[in-house]
Amino acid sequence: MLETVNLTVDYDGVRALHGVSIRVPEKSIVTIVGANGAGKSTLLKAIVGVVRPSGGSVHFEGEDVSALPTDERMARGIVLCPEGRRLFPELTVYENLRMGAYRLRDTVKIRQRLEFLYDIFPRVVERRNQMASSLSGGEQQMVAIARALMSNPRILLLDEPTLGLAPKLILEVARLVQRINQEGVTTILVEQNVKLALRVSDHAFVLETGTIALQGPSRTLMADAAVQDAYLGRRTDERSAVTR
Secondary structure (H helix, E strand, O other): EEEEEEEEEEEOEEEEEEEEEEEEEOEEEEEEEOOOOHHHHHHHHHHHHHOOOOEEEEEEEEEOOOOHHHHHHHHHHHEEEEEOOOOOOOEEEHHHHHHHHOOOOOOHHHHHHHHHHHHHHHHHHHHHOOOHOOHHHHHHHHHHHHHHHHHOOOOOEOOOOOOOOOOOHHHHHHHHHHHHHOOOOOOEEEEOHHHHHHHHHOOOEEOOOEEEEEEEEEHHHHHHHHHHHHHOOOOHHHHHHHHH
């Protein structure tokens, strides 16, 4: 469904991505994991056109969309829910959701999207008349994801959706990601919580200093010694137990 081919991105002469190639099958959940500064968010921004690559290409449903601006990629169904939620704090929850549907002019379709999202996000219904600034972190994250879904994406890019959330809310967001995918929305998930990301996804790419270090089925990478050492801490814990 979506593919990047040798994608390269430079910031002020510093290379952030080095020829990154990924494939995202339709209706799958693909996760991009790696340490801070590995280039995960840069990859998402390049896919939606927020940053321009210095080399390589982005293909969506067989079409090279590399030259398209962000709004045209969004019109084709490529939608980013950015890190940090970035709601409009002085607007209500409902008004924030409507901002996600700014391209839609059909009031019937807008109402249908709202009803669909209210079913998935019941807490959003309860808070729909509140100012976004009054919500908790978990509630803001749900509104941010719901706002992205208002545009009826074919593929949803989620950048660190559990960042800063309490453990209980992290699990709730994870369930929402799976529910959204079950509704037919292909998903790319960038997530610092590697264990969680591997559990909810079908396929994973491990990004290290702008290059793909590992890739494969998520269950396979979950058991990979290098992934356990670097991200899951399991093998380190085992060695510590032995030395004690």
